[in-house]
Amino acid sequence: MRNEEMKTSRFTYKFNQEGATYLYNSLTGLDSVMKVYDKNLQEEIRNHLEGNTIEQPNPILVNLLKEKGYLVDGDTDELKLVESKKQKLLTDEKLTLTLIPTSGCNFKCVYCYEEFKPIMMSDKTIEDVVKFTEPLLKGKKVLFVNWFGGEPLLALDIMEKLTAALRELCRTKKVAYFAGVTTNGYLLTIENFKRLSACRVIDYQVSIDGLKEDHDRLRCLKNSKGTYDVIFKNLKRISEEITGNRFSISIRCNCLKASKEKREEAETIFYENFGNDKRFSITLHAVMDWGGDSVNSLRSELLTQEEEIDLLTEALRDKSEKRMKKLTHLNVLDSRSNSCFACKTDNYVIGADGSIYKCTSDFGKPLGNVSDGRQPEEWYDISKQTELKEECKDCAFYGACMNTICPKALKEGKLMCPVEKDCIDSLIGSMGKEYFNETLPGLYVYRKE
Amino acid sequence: MDKKRQLMAEVFNELGIDCTISADNDLNLQEFIADSFSFINFICTVEEKYGIEIPDELLTYDTIQSLNGFLELIDAKEVKPA
Numbered sequence: 001m002r003n004e005e006m007k008t009s010r011f012t013y014k015f016n017q018e019g020a021t022y023l024y025n026s027l028t029g030l031d032s033v034m035k036v037y038d039k040n041l042q043e044e045i046r047n048h049l050e051g052n053t054i055e056q057p058n059p060i061l062v063n064l065l066k067e068k069g070y071l072v073d074g075d076t077d078e079l080k081l082v083e084s085k086k087q088k089l090l091t092d093e094k095l096t097l098t099l100i101p102t103s104g105c106n107f108k109c110v111y112c113y114e115e116f117k118p119i120m121m122s123d124k125t126i127e128d129v130v131k132f133t134e135p136l137l138k139g140k141k142v143l144f145v146n147w148f149g150g151e152p153l154l155a156l157d158i159m160e161k162l163t164a165a166l167r168e169l170c171r172t173k174k175v176a177y178f179a180g181v182t183t184n185g186y187l188l189t190i191e192n193f194k195r196l197s198a199c200r201v202i203d204y205q206v207s208i209d210g211l212k213e214d215h216d217r218l219r220c221l222k223n224s225k226g227t228y229d230v231i232f233k234n235l236k237r238i239s240e241e242i243t244g245n246r247f248s249i250s251i252r253c254n255c256l257k258a259s260k261e262k263r264e265e266a267e268t269i270f271y272e273n274f275g276n277d278k279r280f281s282i283t284l285h286a287v288m289d290w291g292g293d294s295v296n297s298l299r300s301e302l303l304t305q306e307e308e309i310d311l312l313t314e315a316l317r318d319k320s321e322k323r324m325k326k327l328t329h330l331n332v333l334d335s336r337s338n339s340c341f342a343c344k345t346d347n348y349v350i351g352a353d354g355s356i357y358k359c360t361s362d363f364g365k366p367l368g369n370v371s372d373g374r375q376p377e378e379w380y381d382i383s384k385q386t387e388l389k390e391e392c393k394d395c396a397f398y399g400a401c402m403n404t405i406c407p408k409a410l411k412e413g414k415l416m417c418p419v420e421k422d423c424i425d426s427l428i429g430s431m432g433k434e435y436f437n438e439t440l441p442g443l444y445v446y447r448k449e
Numbered sequence: 450m451d452k453k454r455q456l457m458a459e460v461f462n463e464l465g466i467d468c469t470i471s472a473d474n475d476l477n478l479q480e481f482i483a484d485s486f487s488f489i490n491f492i493c494t495v496e497e498k499y500g501i502e503i504p505d506e507l508l509t510y511d512t513i514q515s516l517n518g519f520l521e522l523i524d525a526k527e528v529k530p531a
Contacts, residue, residue: 171463176490178489
């Protein structure tokens with residue numbers, strides 16, 4: 001019998017699919033995912049979660065349900081636990097800087113929202129960035145730099161200069177240093193990849209918007225020439241010629257209404273080229289209106305949220321052999337990767353001219369400049385937003401989301417839920433056997449890669 | 450001091466960690482590398498300095514219980530030049 005003083009966690013999510021019972025707890029995250037085929041265990045789990053009397057409970061199962069957060073002490077205030085988890089997440093031991101070494105770009109993407117004048121970061125600004133960073137490292141264990149643009153690879157020499165200076169600073173402060181880059185991939189040649197690796201760049205995000213004809217229309221060079229072939233060749237060479245597992249490349253596929261019919265074909269191409277390379281993953285997103293005028297030409301082609309959910313659900317349910325096995329969407333089940341970096345207290349975006357922002361889609365009035373020699377103005381401090389929104393009160397996903405998906409939306413008084421929340425069944429159901437260990441006969445528990 | 454130990458001293462210098470590596474002393478590296486960030490930072494720096502790739506399956510925190518043990522691991526055949 002389950003302990004009388006235990007209760008079922010409000011963040012428990014349970015569903016049945018293809019003969020299996022799946023369990024997920026949004027407070028404990030991805031680690032909690034369980035898949036149960038054994039009928040007796042399914043029945044016992046149901047009884048535990050419904051608080052029914054069980055004559056001879058399986059002690060291993062009971063412990064597992066407690067350990068994974070499905071059964072909690074009766075007096076546990078789970079909302080308090082979420083708040084504490086949120087505060088910890090927003091003020092962790094990592095300083096994140098999104099650095100824009102140049103605001104210039106070689107692309108003219110149809111949906112781009114940036115309206116910067118193309119400038120390169122000067123030596124003086126590089127110095128100021130380092131000075132600005134120094135006091136922020138106090139109490140931190142890691143500095144993570146996310147290179148952004150414009151197109152950052154147009155300023156690779158500036159990235160190298162700034163990396164050297166920041167790594168030296170980290171050395172003196174005994175802080176670890178790592179970096180990621182969001183690049184259009186056009187200049188991501190083997191030679192440049194090696195230079196980036198030497199700059200400790202370990203995470204790469206490259207956009208390929210579906211099939212060649214669609215990508216070339218949406219993401220062309222300034223002279224309107226297509227870019228698909230060059231990007232694809234660059235990624236293929238990296239996959240074939242670079243050894244080692246110390247990096248990952250996420251292919252971001254920005255989708256429009258027409259993507260629904262073409263997804264399978266596009267994914268087959270990705271699979272055939274990168275499907276066996278665990279360092280590559282794919283992520284599907286709707287083209288969003290992040291502002292600016294250029295997106296207006298695509299207005300009628302933008303996916304509604306329902307259409308985006310449909311697209312993702314279909315992609316997740318696709319069990320064909322030729323689909324990318326590694327979907328970064330699973331990260332959404334975990335609050336650490338679910339949250340937007342802009343929520344974090346110790347996060348700054350620094351433009352090529354030294355302007356300081358908090359969010360890469362809120363390039364309005366800067367909060368200051370690294371040359372000011374003082375702390376920037378406060379943006380929207382999500383750590384102070386402790387009141388639970390009405391819409392979140394009964395949401396089983398709140399333990400992972402914690403209202404940290406889009407602080408810009410919250411700042412504007414809107415609520416943004418992750419699109420994956422509406423297709424959790426498909427998302428968890430898409431996890432193959434490689435994600436699980438069999439803990440009891442017929443009961444599988446998520447295992448970390 | 451042999452070249453591998455010399456390189457290890459350089460790794461620690463680069464990480465800003467104060468510890469003495471002599472010709473034959475052994476150390477419990479976990480005393481200097483206490484958390485996961487420091488550990489992965491250490492591994493990446495070793496790979497950069499030695500020009501090697503350490504396979505993921507050898508990357509457990511236990512591997513740095515002993516400096517000598519870790520140097521043997523670097524010598525092992527599974528570790529290949531980058």
